[in-house]
Each structure stands twice: as structure tokens, then as C-alpha cells.
Amino acid sequence: MQKNRISMAVIRRLPKYHRYLKELLEKDVKRISSKELSEIIGFTASQIRQDLNNFGGFGQQGYGYNVEELFYEIGKILGLNRTYNTVIIGAGNLGQALANYVSFEKFGFALKGLFDINPKMIGLKIRDIEIYDMDELEEFIIKNNIEIAYICTNRESAQVTAERMMDCNIKAIWNFAPVDIKVREGVVVENVHLIENLFTLSYFLNNNEE
């Protein structure tokens, strides 16, 4: 699909382009130059042009970029032109919070079920989405064609649950447990460690010499 291998740094900037372009679109901005975009997004104009040209020439000399087209193209690169079936493992506070994130749904990530081991939670619903017993996990994943799982369990259960889901050919794991999930070839993972962010903030709070 794309020429060479795109660097991680570029990929991680794409969602930010996507978000800012969406805002521009909402403000009815029709076109934008790399220089203008640079001023609102905070990357250099040169970097913006380099980033975009990894995926093709979306701009036009003398004109700039069409906001709507660029927004659409970046969405497509990110895989937002289709839908994904997802589940949440662990219906505690964080699991429930994620289940209520309607913006995930809007972008095509359709939550099909939550899973928990706590008998008191099983059968309850969040936004019409049921909480199931962990015993039903494998069957549910296969039956509902689940591609992505958000892991919101404790540290101990995270890897074993991931293994169970990989046995059912889950394709992606979004992990919030405080451990780095190891995945098999062909499976992708994003480990989100909120506390690492908080610690970084704490570092800069204490080392804020300019």
C-alpha cells in the first residue's frame, strides 16, 4: 500500500492531524497551507509536508491542502473508513468509563459487550450493552467477530486474558492494566500507562527551569 516503512513518530502524529482537521472542517475552513496548519498544530510546515508525503501528494502547489479531502485521507490511513467490533474486559471504573465514551463509537469502534468476573455485575447493562461472565469470553469473541479488546483488568489477569483472546484470533489489544502485554505475531497492542503520564508531569513540575 505505502512505499517504504513509515516511522512510528509519523504514525503517532496522524491522529493529531485528524483532530485538528476535524476542527477546521467544523469551522467550515475549506483549504489550508502547511504554514497555516503549522501555526495551529505546532509542528513545522516542513514536517507536515514530509509527514503527508509519506502517504501521497494530497496537496496542490500554490493552493495548499483541501481540508475535507485531507481529513478523509488521514482517516482512511488510520483505518477509520470501516467499523470494528470491540469488547471491554473488566467492568470496573475504568471499563465503565470507556464503555461510556461515545466518541469511540462515532469513529467506528462498536462496543459489543463487557466482561467481568464479579457475579454482581454480570447481566447489568451500560448504554444497552451487557456485562457478561468471563466464562463466555471465547464463544462471544468468535461469534461476534470481535477484533479489538480493551483490557481494564488488574495487573495479574491482563496477560492471561490476552492469551485467551489471542487463541480466538483477536487482532488488537488496547491495554490499560499496569503491565506490558506481550502479543503474538500478527497481533497488535497499545499499552496505555496513565501513571507514566502522571509521573512525567510530576517530573516537569519539579524541573521546570526554562
Added chain:
Amino acid sequence: MQKNRISMAVIRRLPKYHRYLKELLEKDVKRISSKELSEIIGFTASQIRQDLNNFGGFGQQGYGYNVEELFYEIGKILGLNRTYNTVIIGAGNLGQALANYVSFEKFGFALKGLFDINPKMIGLKIRDIEIYDMDELEEFIIKNNIEIAYICTNRESAQVTAERMMDCNIKAIWNFAPVDIKVREGVVVENVHLIENLFTLSYFLNNNEE
């Protein structure tokens, strides 16, 4: 305090060292070489030694690093040797989830209050911590010596709330609203955009060649 300027890349790896060292400590491991640590953490031994030497020579030739000492030193660098008073703005799903993260408390981030505009929520408590009216924000921050605020509002309210708190000399903002908060000189910010993570995951789910 430290010699030169430490790069962002190094700072962002520190919390990961901290986490893995804590695990080693719990397993009663007394010492570790950069090579051994490399194998469990996934950075090169060379990088580990380079990273650590930004802050001082914590190791010993022929021996390696003392796990307990290194854990303590990295904690100190991250500012975990003292406590911080914090508040949460927005007591919705995410705000409540963060309020229930006991691990933040354990590392010294003491939640003093939540704030919301919804009259139905005001006065309620989460883990003994009260939800206050946004009208009381300024007074509370000053009176309780709040240094860090977690912003869990919607996109529209995030920046204005940040301004109000910066007027009260808040020092750090941990923002979860889908916008990049702009801060004044002397104030630090971490913008956490969960959806950017999900989009990155989606990208790799679709571009997982080889």
C-alpha cells in the same frame, strides 16, 4: 540539579524503569546489570546506561545496579519523594474512574476534591472525597494548596477551567479533554488523548505486514 538538558525521550522512559524496578523489588531481586534489565524491559543495555548516566552514576563496575537504590533514585528524579494535592475537574465517568485509582494516592498524589457543574452530583462522595460546585473552585485551590488538576471536562470547558486554575497558581495540568490545553510559562501540562491511542492501534491493525 542535573548537568545539561535531559531529552524528552529519556524522561518518558523513566516511569518504565520505575515500574520494572518495582516488580524486581517485589521479587526480592537485589541487583541487576544493564544487560539483564535490557532483557526484561526491552531497551538496549547501552541505552539503559546512557539514560541513567544523565542523572548520575548509580551503578558499580563489575556489579551492576542495586535494585532498591536505583528504584529510589528514579523515584526521586520523578518527584515521587514528596506528596501533591490534586483535584479532578469533571466528575463524569472518567473523573470518577480516576478518583478511584488508588495507585495514584499510593505514589503521593492525594486527591482533595472533585468539581462538577451538575447540581445532582454536588455533595456526593467518592472514596470519602467530596464533589464540589465549580463556583467554589478558586477558593478551594488556594485554601488546599492544590498543585495538580486532572481535567475531565468536555472539550469546550477545558481551556477556560485551566485559565481559572492558572489564575490561582496551579502548577500542573493533566488534561483528558480532547483538546490541547495551552499553559502559561511556569505551568506544565500533559495532554492525554486516548482516542489517538486507539487510532494508532487501528492503523497497525490494518498495516501489520510481515
Added chain:
DNA sequence: TAGATTGTTAATCGATTAACAATC
């Protein structure tokens, strides 16, 4: 056409890795 701005190559900068002398 003239002006603007891209796409792309080249230059620079910074971060990672390799190598090895110092030393426990």
C-alpha cells in the same frame, strides 16, 4: 503570467548503538 505553495532532496540535528578504558 506572477505568486504561492507543494513535493522532494540535501543538510542538520539529535538520539541510539557500539566500543572500550576505567574500575569494582
Added chain:
DNA sequence: TAGATTGTTAATCGATTAACAATC
């Protein structure tokens, strides 16, 4: 002492920035 492993310098690699010809 001999072996192991750090701290640190030098080499390499990769990412960002600058420059400019191409072209709308």
C-alpha cells in the same frame, strides 16, 4: 588477581529542518 560491568566517548542511524525546483 581475573572477570564483570559500568561510565563515557565515538560512530551510526534516524528524524527534523532547510532549501529550492516544480507546478498549480
